[in-house]
Amino acid sequence: MDRLNRITLYISPLILLLSLVSAAENSRAPPTGALELQPNVKTRYEEEGKSFTQYCRINKDYTPAGPIRWLKNTVTEIKSDRSIKVQNKSASLSTLWFGKIKRTDEGVYTCVAKIQGYDEEAKIEFKLNVFAGIDFANVARNQTADLGSDYTLKCDVQGDPKPRVSWDRDGKTIDSSSANGKYRLSDGADSLTTLTVMKVAKTDGGAYECEAEQITDISSRSDRVTITLIVNYPPEFPDAEAEKAYAFLGGEVNMQCSAEGQPRPSYEWFYKEDGNLVEQPGYINYDPANAASYSILNRNMTDKSLFREYVCKARNALGTAERTFIIKEVDKPKSPVLRSHRVSGNKIEIELIPPQVEPPMTIKGYRALVRPINTGWENATTIDFNMGKLHYIDSLYHGTDYEIKFAARNEIGLGEFSDSQQVRTHDYSSGTKAGSFSGKVIVFVSLFLFVLLI
Structure with missing residues (x-):
């Protein structure tokens, strides 16, 4: 009996130790590799307004013991709505889909799953950082400057991180070394980067490229927008000399007047009388979409007094230009x-x-x-x-x-x-045409009568 008691005394602690080890094994956490993220990154950088999908998979060496769940910031379980959806493709695969990502979606996302043989849940997480991409929505594509002024082109590009802006003109980068006193670059607050064109000339009009480059912790991207500088200048005629027009008494003459200018000029007509300009009615102004504006004055030369000088005035907000038309009388062409x-x-x-x-x-x-x-x-x-x-x-x-x-x-x-x-004109020749025609009629009538008799 004493010997049995001694054996029991030694065996009992051993049994207790084995029980504790077994309990510890059943309550341990799953290994780190039990869950996998695809893509397998600790931090994701995604652009605001875009969409993306994150996958979470249970390793094939483990057996799921319940549905996969997703948590935000380790506390809030994510429920599907219009902007974010959780979908379990199988017991071992779940997806987390984001529609149009918002800045408020930033945070830590945790994939959680129960695995057979383990009391604790397996977990794996990633951090979502949302950045505002390059946005040219506030950039005016057409900008207008007056001739001779200093004008500042604005490229108000938005983004977070703030994009870095550079300027191109005719395929060449504009920088401090190439400005040559013509351009001045400045970088203001709120991502407002400007290019000042000094003493604007007509040749300064046209396309300028604003290129924005954005750099995040893991990538860089760039985009560009074309800004057109429109130069306002007063009307001017390519040829300032008086234009001569010719007409004969009783005929008519058309005078066409067209000037360059920005904004596009409008027109008025006058005639000269005793050194004064008298308003001339009857003209028509044209402003076609894809050509220069112009005006036409049509005169029926019913009286010799109409053979005189006419003046076309082109006008816009910056000034006025004039062109003179001299109408000269000529004789009608004689008959040939x-x-x-x-x-x-x-x-x-x-x-x-x-x-x-x-x-x-x-x-x-x-x-x-x-x-x-x-x-x-x-x-x-x-x-x-x-x-x-x-x-x-x-x-x-x-x-x-x-x-x-x-x-x-x-x-x-x-x-x-x-x-x-x-x-x-000549008569038809006798015989061939008339005779041939008559013969065909006779044959046709004969055949017709023959058919009727049958």
Whole structure:
């Protein structure tokens, strides 16, 4: 009995020790490698407004004992909503999806899972840092400066971390070494970086590139925006000399006035009388989207007093420019001389001799009026010819008498018509065409009657 008691005394502590070891093994935490993140990073840097997905997987060597959960800042369990969703793809895989990331989403995110054989939950975490990407929303794409002023181009790019800004012009970087007194760079608060153009000239207008570079702890990125500098300047005419226009009494003249300027000029017309400018009505201003603005004044020269000087004034907010138009009277072109003509079937070949004109006028072509005899000229056919030796009038009726008269045309308009000339086209030749046509009719009628009798 004493021996048995002694054995019991020795065995009991051993059993107790084994029980404690077994309990400790069952309550231990899972190994660090039980959970894996994909991508496997301790800190994620994501741009505000973007979306991303984080994966959490139970290692294949371990068996899940419950659903995978996600916590924010080790306390709050994440529930799915419109901007963030938890989805367990399987017992061993869960995803954490962010829609449009907000700055308030920053924090520590923990993936938590129960694993068979372990009382404590397995945990793995990552830190989410949200940065504001490069944002050109507040940058004016078109900026306007007055000629001769010092103008500051603004590239108000936003971002956190604050982007660093540089400027390009015609593919070349603008910096302190290349400014040459033309540019001045400055970097103000609130990420407002500016480029000042000194004494703005028309040649300074055009595209400037604002490039922003943003650097985070793990990456860098860049973007650029084009800013167009529009230079305002007063109206100016490419040619300041007076423009001469020509017209004949009873004709008309069109005067077109177009000036450069920014903003685009508007126009007014005047005529000179006794040294004074008198407002001239009847003009039309045009402002097409893809071309320079212009104005047209049309005058019917019904009286000799209309042959005078006209003044076009172009005006914008920065000034006014003038251009003078001098209208000179010239004689109408005399009628051309019909040198010869030749009739061929229902076509007439004619040769005209142009009239003499005083420079700077030239003959540009002719007009013919053609009518069958005994019909009115108001029903005549009008045919226009360019300059050339021979001209043709075709598609006439066979065996018909026609009257034809001609006028010459110069830069201003038509001159007087000549006296009419009489011409007769050839008759159809007897036999072939008429006889052939009649024969076909007879054959057709015979066949028709034959079919009816059958």
